[in-house]
Amino acid sequence: MKFTLVSSSIALLVTALAVEAAPGGKILSVPLQTNGNYKPSIKASLAKVAAKYSKHKINPLLNVPGGLASTEGTGSVPVIDYEIDIEYYGTVSIGTPAQNFKIDFDTGSSDLWVASTLCSTCTTHTRYDSTKSSTYVADGRTWSIAYGDGSTASGILATDTVTLGGLAIKSQTIELAKKESSSFASDPIDGLLGLGFNTITTVSGIKTPVDNLISQGLITSPVFGVYLGKASKNGGGEYLFGGSDSTKYTGTLKTVPVNKSQGYWGVTVSSLKVGTTSVGTSFSGILDTGTTLLIFTETIAKKVAAAYGATDNGDGTFIISCDSSNFKPLVFTMNGSTFNVPADSIIFEQDGSTCFASFAYSSGMSLSILGDVFLKNNYVIFNQQVPSVQIAPSIDQ
Incomplete structure (x- = not known):
């Protein structure tokens, strides 16, 4: 879930993921970057989290399964956090040749969406241009997201090659923004990549990037490890797909x-x-x-x-x-x-x-x-x- 908080002058959005494959796979490196101009409001942010999670009714956690499969291999990817651990975002490439975007990795959502040249109000972001990608395929379906503070984003679906640190996911469904409200203008990210389960994608039936990393054999173990560093201890962090870092x-x-x-x-x-x-x-x-x-x-x-x-x-x-x-x-x-x-x-x-x-x-x-x-x-x-x-x-x- 994309959720930010501000107290007085600060913005408190944080999400990040960079990844590396298990043995036998290629290394996925997603270096993170920062932006100090991002300052949303705390009340709007709280409204966003309430609205996003209220879309899917949360029931008490009953009959939960146990156990965890053993992992194969590890991978190390250095990352950088923003100021006092406010935000992490990594570079994701879409298309052929690659177009690079600052993407927010989020275990609380499941969609992959990005600003596009179809969006006239997205000029503060790097925008995906389908005309420059030889692997772009139109889908035709539409998508939309509405937040509790009234901010919105919407557009159309497509498929293209999505590359995470050198691993090319073929025919990944992406959501191309045609419209976004002005409140997104100060957001440093160009899009969002959800790491939740595929049952909560905005458009049903879509396979997430993690689904496709697994099904296309790009990683050998269906896990990812998350280490977020603290600014008070030199910041940084490490994210892995396919293993963990002891x-x-x-x-x-x-x-x-x-x-x-x-x-x-x-x-x-x-x-x-x-x-x-x-x-x-x-x-x-x-x-x-x-x-x-x-x-x-x-x-x-x-x-x-x-x-x-x-x-x-x-x-x-x-x-x-x-x-x-x-x-x-x-x-x-x-x-x-x-x-x-x-x-x-x-x-x-x-x-x-x-x-x-x-x-x-x-x-x-x-x-x-x-x-x-x-x-x-x-x-x-x-x-x-x-x-x-x-x-x-x-x-x-």
Whole structure:
């Protein structure tokens, strides 16, 4: 899911993925770039996340499958984060010859869409030009996306070769934007590549890039590992398709079943604590590289805030003490294992003498989103074939 947050002068969108194949495959390198001009509004961003997830009703996570298939091989791809871990995006090539785009990788959605020359309002972005690609094939179907703040994007479908770091996915369905509202103009990305399951594509029946990487034999194991670095620890990061990188985590990987019935990487959080103080039990969550912060239900968020002495701004965000020395870690329990967000990650941003918490809520949401505040503290291997994840503390925790 593409979800951004801003507190005062900052934008908090984060998503990223760069990948590398398992042994026998080619190396996929997706170097990430940054843009400091991206500053959306916090209220609009909260509306976007509520609207996007409300499109697909989220049910309690029942009858989740267990286990995780063993991976074959690893791959290393360096990435760069934007300022204080605000946004990650990588270069994806589309067409023959290649046209390069800054693409947001998002485990909370499943579409691949990009600005195109059919769009007269997309001039701030690099636009895909179908007339310059010998592998372009028209589709004719239409697509559209609407966000809660009124911003929209729409266009037509096509297929073309999509290249991720040297691996060419043939006949990949892409969504070409013909229209986008003015609110997208300041967004640094040219498009978005979803890493969720194919049941939530905007147009039904479309195979995702991950589907095609697997079916076309471009990777030998249906997994991708995600390591997001912290700006406070020299930033960077690493993303892999087809394997995991044991140098990016400590301790033992713990398996957590995933419920993909709603199309997301859904998990059950059996317990949430601030230190030893319980603030939530048995709730549904989504692992989402496209969300910067931790987004809880209003009830849980206010309990978390109370435990940290934070003040509700009334818009879903919280003011929190700038002194974290007495903070306790935020502890998630999933499938019997605990995973931490340490005290130094509870403060997300400081604006003068005011600090903003790294957790928030969106009124009316019935689920929680474990965004990059969780993911940059915990290394996660996503397994698409056996819906599950493996999690271990990140080396940056």
